[in-house]
Amino acid sequence: MKEYSNNRSFDLTACPVSPFAEKLYRLLQTVPAGRVTTYGDLAKALGCRSNRAVGQALARNPFAPEVPCHRVVAWNGTLGGFMGHRAGITLAKKKLLLRNEGIRIVGSAIVDFPAIRHRFFTS
DNA sequence: AACCTGACGGACA
DNA sequence: CTGTCCGCCAGGT
Numbered sequence: 001m002k003e004y005s006n007n008r009s010f011d012l013t014a015c016p017v018s019p020f021a022e023k024l025y026r027l028l029q030t031v032p033a034g035r036v037t038t039y040g041d042l043a044k045a046l047g048c049r050s051n052r053a054v055g056q057a058l059a060r061n062p063f064a065p066e067v068p069c070h071r072v073v074a075w076n077g078t079l080g081g082f083m084g085h086r087a088g089i090t091l092a093k094k095k096l097l098l099r100n101e102g103i104r105i106v107g108s109a110i111v112d113f114p115a116i117r118h119r120f121f122t123s
Numbered sequence: 124a125a126c127c128t129g130a131c132g133g134a135c136a
Numbered sequence: 137c138t139g140t141c142c143g144c145c146a147g148g149t
């Protein structure tokens with residue numbers, strides 16, 4: 001069963017993760033459907049200077065789709081750079097998930113990316 | 124502790 | 137456009 005006492009909608013009891021990953025997942029959950037974010041944005045918001053560390057944590061995300069890792073795209077709004085996907089999540093499936101949330105994709109690029117890019121820092 | 128890996132991002136050929 | 141290389145750093149072994 002899931003516990004929500006700490007604003008989490010994933011079960012850390014059943015599947016413990018590192019503090020870094022927990023922070024990341026919780027942050028990612030603030031990205032609403034229909035919006036996307038990037039690895040770099042997540043890293044920056046976490047005060048982490050390694051976007052790779054973010055990607056690594058997302059790659060092992062055991063809480064999909066509660067933790068919407070499919071809303072994380074490359075810095076330039078493309079879905080590419082998805083070399084070596086794991087956990088059976090394919091690029092095609094991500095496209096479907098995103099399109100199901102109203103996000104339009106042409107080729108491997110998100111249409112109107114800057115407009116639907118979620119911003120963690122108010123500006 | 125040392126080493127390897129990587130769903131990144133940038134630079135370069 | 138493609139392919140390499142490198143810095144980044146958390147996590148796994």
